[in-house]
Amino acid sequence: MNKPLFAIAVALGIASVAAVHAQAPAAVSRAPAINDAQIANIVYTADQIDITAAKQALKKSRNEDVRAFAKEMVRDHAAVNAQALTLVKKLDVTPENNPTSESLSKGAAAELKKLAVLKGAAYDKAYVDNEVAYHKTVNAALSGTLIPAAQNAQLKSLLETGLKLFQEHQMHAEHLARQLH
Amino acid sequence: MLRTMILIASLALAGGSLPVNAATKAAPHATAPAHVVHAIVIDKMQYGPIPTDVHAGDIIEWVNHDIFEHSATARDGRFDVDLKPGATVRMTAVAGTTAFFCKFHPGMTGTLVVK
Numbered sequence: 179m180n181k182p183l184f185a186i187a188v189a190l191g192i193a194s195v196a197a198v199h200a201q202a203p204a205a206v207s208r209a210p211a212i213n214d215a216q217i218a219n220i221v222y223t224a225d226q227i228d229i230t231a232a233k234q235a236l237k238k239s240r241n242e243d244v245r246a247f248a249k250e251m252v253r254d255h256a257a258v259n260a261q262a263l264t265l266v267k268k269l270d271v272t273p274e275n276n277p278t279s280e281s282l283s284k285g286a287a288a289e290l291k292k293l294a295v296l297k298g299a300a301y302d303k304a305y306v307d308n309e310v311a312y313h314k315t316v317n318a319a320l321s322g323t324l325i326p327a328a329q330n331a332q333l334k335s336l337l338e339t340g341l342k343l344f345q346e347h348q349m350h351a352e353h354l355a356r357q358l359h
Numbered sequence: 360m361l362r363t364m365i366l367i368a369s370l371a372l373a374g375g376s377l378p379v380n381a382a383t384k385a386a387p388h389a390t391a392p393a394h395v396v397h398a399i400v401i402d403k404m405q406y407g408p409i410p411t412d413v414h415a416g417d418i419i420e421w422v423n424h425d426i427f428e429h430s431a432t433a434r435d436g437r438f439d440v441d442l443k444p445g446a447t448v449r450m451t452a453v454a455g456t457t458a459f460f461c462k463f464h465p466g467m468t469g470t471l472v473v474k
Binding site: 335 | 466467
């Protein structure tokens with residue numbers, strides 16, 4: 179695993195650890211260590227990261243399949259975020275910055291920098307490989323941590339739909355990666 | 360007198376012709392099979408139940424309740440319906456069995472059987 183992605187995995191790992199910790203003192207308090215406002219922020223950040231990476235791909239790549247994939251990422255992740263923003267407004271929740279979302283942003287910035295210097299087929303391959311790994315990591319966090327921790331039913335439902343969507347993205351990225359290798 | 364006769368004749372013709380016209384218009388509905396509308400609803404990244412009693416000429420109504428763009432794309436190229444978020448698109452069913460998928464999210468699949 180590359181360094182930026184490792185940072186993202188660690189960031190999402192923090193959320194996992196937080197969830198585990200939340201279960202331990204259940205007898206004392208039922209409040210999860212990660213709350214809905216933080217979850218909303220993590221999901222929004224994770225979506226935004228993929229949109230930014232896709233926009234970079236649309237500037238750099240001339241491969242039609244890679245460009246089609248990047249357009250799909252922009253369209254789908256933007257739709258999730260629009261829904262997430264509508265939901266947080268409706269629920270009157272202010273997304274809270276937290277160590278996980280901060281780490282995600284930091285790791286993604288490093289990845290973008292790394293990808294920025296690559297060109298042509300090398301860039302396409304690196305972008306798609308990163309998309310495979312990124313979606314795997316985010317999907318693991320969604321299913322293992324964020325969905326179980328979400329308290330609000332509508333947020334949980336959005337995350338569940340998001341997981342199905344991102345699993346599709348992962349499959350699409352894996353298919354594309356096989357074409358490029 | 361002549362005027363009265365013309366008026367009576369006109370009324371008689373009108374009265375006689377109306378039911379005939381009505382019957383002529385009604386006849387196709389009575390004998391030809393009605394074209395039923397079958398809705399297939401997409402929600403939460405999946406196609407809803409696929410209707411089972413579809414006949415050629417019926418209408419398939421694709422309804423996208425998701426926040427994402429989807430498609431109903433036949434594997435054999437028979438149809439390719441783009442479905443923007445919230446869109447409803449109708450098409451006429453053609454006899455045969457067709458496997459279809461979403462070209463944006465290929466894990467979404469279904470099979471439409473038209474008799």
